[in-house]
Amino acid sequence: GQQLNQSPQSMFIQEGEDVSMNCTSSSIFNTWLWYKQDPGEGPVLLIALYKAGELTSNGRLTAQFGITRKDSFLNISASIPSDVGIYFCAGLLTGTASKLTFGTGTRLQVTL
């Protein structure tokens, strides 16, 4: 099955820095989702995007649904140690039994 191209694969940043990651697809979606996974736990939903061009914030997180419907990005501002984890993007196309197509993940590590 298809997996979305997510970059970067991993990043080390210092506390207080801003972070940006993105996700691209060869096919369109009508919903983009961003999840965070802590070690040994299930993914937790961070942001859901439902409309092309939509820009949505959740605290220090901001995500955008690309205008072509084939990409999305996630920004984290002023990173803190608890931002450590793996971030996954996922695309959904209505009418496909609500199946998600996942990105390969971005592993974020924050140093003090």
Next chain:
Amino acid sequence: DGGITQSPKYLFRKEGQNVTLSCEQNLNHDAMYWYRQDPGQGLRLIYYSQIVNDFQKGDIAEGYSVSREKKESFPLTVTSAQKNPTAFYLCASSILNSNQPQHFGDGTRLSIL
């Protein structure tokens, strides 16, 4: 609290043994899903179910089986035919045929003895 409960958290399998992973949800969701996650990789779909007594294969169904006898429950059996079962298994559920996100359980880590 509404949510998805997976059990056990850790499971060990002997050679030639079948093991069953439990997934229960009280979110009243019609659709349920099983994923496999290998270290450093994304999630791959094993099986999914849209309604009671019906389920479909995902991308990596070989060596696995499921049942959906009740709306709340979607157990996954890892059979002896699955030669590389060591992985983290995640269960999810969602409202069917909508653009609403899937919600995940906390996973079961399966290892070989």
